[in-house]
Amino acid sequence: MSAYQISLITLTCISVITVSGVFTMTSLAGMFSLGQAAYMSISAYLTFCLARYLNLPIWLTAIVGIVMSGIVAFIISLPSLRLRRDYFALLSVGFGGMVLAIVILLGKWTNAAVGFSKIPKVNHLVWIILGITVLIVFVVRNIKYSRFGRMCIALKTDEIAARSFGINVYGLKVKIYVVASVIAAVGGICFGLRNRVIAPDSFDWSASAEMQILLFFGGTNSLTGSVLSAASLKLLPEFLKGVSIFGMNLHDFRTTIYCILIILIINFRTKGLMGEKELSFKLIQKLAKKINRTVKKGGSK
């Protein structure tokens, strides 16, 4: 594989990781956040700064970074999840701004807006990131089908009804928020390892908005859809690089295309591209049977 192909694969994987993080929160529990990129920045900065200044191995500091993101998410969620869902979404924007302000404030260590680039090189990065991606998608899938996930879906559908069934709504929300933030934190570390430089700009609220856009494009109720749209929409700009219309390079219009796509999706196909369909072994078996039957029919004719 060439270096370019490897960079495309890792880019896609990171996008899939972050979107599955958002999936646990938005799709399962119905919480909308524009501050998830902040958790990416917390873990990434902690991991790489600790590794640099304390000379610790990177896997150890990565664990510290992820755990710290979880703790921060827990602390933030305690007061803010008592609020209504829309207030929570509003608050997350402010939270993202605050984290980036702290990063810039600690410019002595984080190199402020210029970006922190003293990130060690890791061998076989593409396999590590691929493995993490598969693991995380598998975990999220299992969460969705577990008792915990079903409780979350009940909570999303109707909070009061869920409470009347004996679900601890507040505790569940805190848990799912911490899980989502930890997944975002893993994504942040992968992001740092891939790009070898982290700057506050890449974790601002539009980065979080992009995750939500990718999620809603694929379908909020379908993990398959979210993963597919996370991968394909992230790769789309790369294919647009060579294309130009009216003398303008389409690559410059990538964000525009995202926004137009999401507005179309929201207006005309509210449930997203995949709706509620999931890719599973059963579905594949069914499809195989169908194909088999049609082939047989064709043969008998």
Add this chain to the structure above:
Amino acid sequence: MDLQLLISGISLGAVYALVAVGYAVVFSVLKFSNFAHGGMISACAYMGYYFQRAFPAPPPFYVTLLFSAFAGVALSFLIDTIAYRRLRKQQSPAIYYFLASIAISILIVNLLSIFFGKNLYAFPPIFTSTTFYIGSIRFSSIDTLILFVSLAILTFLILLINRTRIGLAIRSVAINSQTSRLMGVNPDVTIMTVFAIAGALAGISGVLLAMKLSVYPTLGSQMMLKGFVASVVGGLGSLGGAIIAAIFLGVIEIYITYYLGSLSTPIVTFGLMLIFLAVRPVGVAGKFAQEKV
């Protein structure tokens, strides 16, 4: 010195107030935060700038302001048609409005930076001197103008909402659009009116902000967060509360910048928002956005 800080804070707060009122008016009726407002402000700033430059002799200030307000209304209708109308028909949950408005905001900023670049364009000055003194206190001309314009707009809006039939219709749709339909109010027309008001506000604040700062794509979305915090602290949907909170926020920000440096403002802003949402979610004066079970 302290009085000087207070005056600067109030002037800064007036700018935030202008943005916050634009949010609050949409939130009060449609119950979603219109993130597209920031993008609209930027777009209107560009339109005002090119209108000003289109004539050999620059037109008077109020003509540009009026033009920009009308451009804002047109833009607002356009955004409503593209992004929100179908959502209203389908009675989609608030989260879709939220996402649509974010998408529109990013879209506008992106298109502006593609077509006009990220350079700063300076608005031609309208005052001969940028500051004037009363006693020993320095006033910034443009900030004072913004303060008076936003107070005038606020007075106009409060009168419009509390004293006219249109205002009554807006208030009734804000409480319940289905019931207001039974009372002979056309919710669609009312919502269009609200978007027209928001658009005009975006147009006016676009030109004023451009005069204060200069014209660049992220002009509006930078102000957006501050105006947004102000409208949260003021009570989402309450116009008076938003103005008070915006001025409060401006004063706090100036004091923090003076004593702690400008970098810590987002932290304090977030803290303020968290405290208000946790302790008093209806804000300083909020009575619209009360939770319905």
